Amino acid sequence: AVIHRTDYQPPAFWIDHVELTFDLDPAKTRVLNKMRVRRNAAVPAQPLRLHGEDLNLARVMVNGAGTSFKMEGAQLVLENLPEGDAPVDLEIFTTCAPAKNTQLMGLYVSQGTFFTQCEAEGFRRITYFLDRPDVMASYTVTLRADKAQYPVLLSNGNLVEQGELDDGRHFAKWVDPHKKPCYLFALVAGKLVAREQKIRTRAGTDHLLQVYVRPGDLGKTEHAMNSLMASIAWDEARFGLPLDLERFMIVATSDFNMGAMENKGLNIFNTKYVLASEATATDADFANIESVVGHEYFHNWTGNRVTCRDWFQLSLKEGLTVFRDQEFSQDLAGDASARAVKRIEDVRVLRTVQFPEDAGPMAHPVRPDSYLEINNFYTVTIYEKGAEVVRMMHNLVGRDGFAQGMKLYFERHDGQAVTCDDFAQAIADANPGSELAQRLDAFKHWYSQAGTPRVQAHGHFDAAARTYTLTLRQSCPATPGQQDKPAFVIPVELGLLSAEGAALPLQLQGEPAAAGSSRTVVLSEPEQQWVFTGIDAVPVPSLLRGFSAPVVLECAYSDQDLLTLLAHDPDPFNRWEAGQRLALRTALAALDNPEVVADAAGHIAAPLLPDAFVQAMRSVLRHPQLDAAFKELVLTLPSETYIAEQRDVVDPQRIHAVREAMRAQLAQALHDDWQWAWEAHENTGGYSPDPISTGRRALAGLALAMLCLSAVRTGNPVWPGKAYQRFKSASNMTDRFNALTALVYSGHELAQPALARFHALFKDEPLVIDKWFALQAGAPDRAGHVLPVVRQLMQHPDFSLKNPNRARSVIFSYCNGNPGAFHRADAGGYVFWSDRVIELDAINPQVAARLARALDRWRKLAEPWRTAAREAIARVAARPDLSNDVREVVTRALND
Ligand code: ARG
Ligand code: ZN
Helix, strand or coil: CCEEHHHCCCCCEEEEEEEEEEECCCCCEEEEEEEEEEECCCCCCCCEEEECCCCEEEEEEECCEECCCEEECCEEEECCCCCCCCCEEEEEEEEECHHHCCCCCEEEEECCEEEEECCCCCHHHCCCECCCCCCEEEEEEEEEEECCCCCEEEECCEEEEEEECCCCEEEEEEECCCCEEHHHCCEEEECCEEEEEEEECCCCCEEEEEEEECHHHHHHCHHHHHHHHHHHHHHHHHHCCCCCCCEEEEEEECCCCCCEECCCCEEEEEHHHCCCCCCCCCHHHHHHHHHHHHHHHHCCCECCCEEECCHHHHHHHHHHHHHHHHHHHHHHHCCHHHHHHHHHHHHHHHHHHHHHHHHCCCCCCCCCCEECCHHHHCCHHHHHHHHHHHHHHHHHHHHHHHHHHHHHHHHHHCCCEECHHHHHHHHHHCCCCCHHHHCHHHHCHHHHCCCCCEEEEEEEEECCCCEEEEEEEEECCCECCECCCCCCCEEEEEEEECCCCCEECCCECCCCCCCCCCEEEEECCCEEEEEEECCCCCCEEEECHHHCCCCEEEECCCHHHHHHHHHHCCCHHHHHHHHHHHHHHHHHHHHHCCCCCCCCCCCCCCCCCCHHHHHHHHHHHHCCCCCHHHHHHHCCCCCHHHHHHCCCCECHHHHHHHHHHHHHHHHHHCHHHHHHHHHHHCCCCCCCCCHHHHHHHHHHHHHHHHHHHHHHHHCCCHHHHHHHHHHHHCCCHHHHHHHHHHHHHHCCCCHHHHHHHHHHHCCCCHHHHHHHHHHHHCCCCCCCCHHHHHHHHHHCCCCCCCCHHHHHHHHHHHHCCCHHHHCCCCCHHHHHHHHHHHHHHHHCHHHHHHHHHHHCCHHHECCCHHHHHHHHHHHHHCCCCCCHHHHHHHHHHHHC
């Protein structure tokens, strides 16, 4: 049944304390749950209804005696609990089957080790409970298991006792000093080893940090440990938030639905976000590990100390924590240029994944109003758009003001389960008089209104008055259930450039003299104007600097304006953005031009990019001051998905052909420059994942890809040969994988031997084999070759549908990550997709529902894709036995 936010009711009972005893056995684990419950006096007396799922109930006792109870669906209902306020001791004994748990929610087994995942509603698969985040209890947990098979027994908090039992079994008893909602409960039991680190924080307290992995993986834990130490230091330095535990543990598992989980004191991670060595992990992996370790650690305050009242408030913890991990990575990156690179990467994700979500059938506000399955709402809207909402608040009150707001938030709410309103209120109250405080109610439309606002900008120069008038207008497309929306509060950071690219001083009419060349104006009406004085010639406006709000900005820039911004904007984000706008403009014009036609092989021979653009790209590439990382971003064309989002009707094949033609033209026209870029950047010396060497490797990798691409077109064997050499001799995974990618993407015949060699080299490294699968499933399509390859890969002995990372590496890389290959005119891609969604749903509904999202935007497709896509979705929807997860996604898609 659909759950509505406005139906929230406080719990009828509190659970103050829980004592759990586990007898761990993969086939049948026994769970004894002793709870101390008491009535919530603020709520009319009613039966106690406990959540449960896939449990075998053996016994229920109240205050030490048997009791009557009944089942209502999956709920255990106790109607005859003693009246009054006195606490009641409730004892529930159940069993469950972790080895059969393929959903990976609750208690499950991965490679012979027990793990748990309880967020959002997995605890009810472990025992009967009030499985809701506003019920916070203290936990004592005893784990009992065979000592030889499960030598390590972990749970939240502190280890207070351990010892031997009969029959080769042993036990460990853990006490968590902090109260917590049950979604933060965790246990781990198995054969694991730990990297350990003792630290003393600024405040002078001592702590033990541990990263637990399988025995062979210890050598790949240094970066995760370093990231954890950096996270602890950063949260203390930037927000005054210390580590509040004697012991902080991270455990890695190769079977995990998501990235990682912030269980109190016992974070459980997907191995992908823990394990790294220079030989097996790319620079992107190193960066992801840093940010995910940071993310989970930062939840210790934003999520754990202060948690969510209900799951509609999910962005309270996720948006804020993503904002914090983004800031962490930026602060660690160092200078302004490296910060901007991280910002551009984050905005790219927002615009290529969240904007489509916000325009599609699953569009929902940052604080949703309803859901059928909460797992479907762990989305880029809740996470990334939520982070943008926090970032706007941060920018409206300033860095120090935001820190004050955080301080007030914890003073008010430490130990509580609260709402997004409580957070916004604290930030505003700590900054009286700020733009945020003045417009708080209107600002909060960002929480309640879905859809990506459009901002249209018009400039008018008045030579006689020496003024420049900027008009900004906002609107927001309708989204499911929301037709007309009141205006958003949109902070627009801006500057003005002269035609020569000089930054102009900004003086707003009617304001006291201001000297800066960048400032923020706040658009809070449907339309507003700002008049800048002392302007002598038509300026070029640089708007939405740093992407100061998650909106689509429309501005009638001339090509020359964009070239000026690309060459001179002091704001690196907008410099990059100007290049993207120019490339996008070319792509859209080519899509609309009937004279641009692809041949039978899907190639467009005519040059599409204007000379001025090619020249501008050359200047960026050869620029003496710009960082390599930034150059690589500027020289990468907007993705097919991003181009598709700009269209009302999408022809995925044509978009693919146009973008490939633009890439090929850049490859050929800048051939000598790419050669220079390769030679100047290919040697990065000893490996270090720092921003400078990461940027050099990224640019060298792009150069090599471009050189191989033009070599294949001209039939010149030199660069593919060099790429193969680099592939063989590279001493780090980034260089090796970039060389392999260059060969595979260019379609050169050396790709096949390289792929075979790569597999042989890394056959014992699952995370590297994931890359091997993903590369092939995500490669540019040539005459429809990718789908048969994908089908073949699924027959490979290393493939497994049950392992989420592996399923993602093949199926998602194809369906979500390779539009040119997936959207086949013969509908083969869609048939493949529907088969996999149905197959996966029987194993793991959460993963299946993610895959089900691949056709969200079907309504935009041109024929024949549109009809074929709808049929494929209908085929899934027609299944009688679907999970709530998949049913919600396909129903919304069809009703869109
Ligand atoms: N709270 C976790 C994180 O973002 C994600 C857990 C999501 N789990 C789920 N089953 N939906 O850090
Ligand atoms: Zn999170």
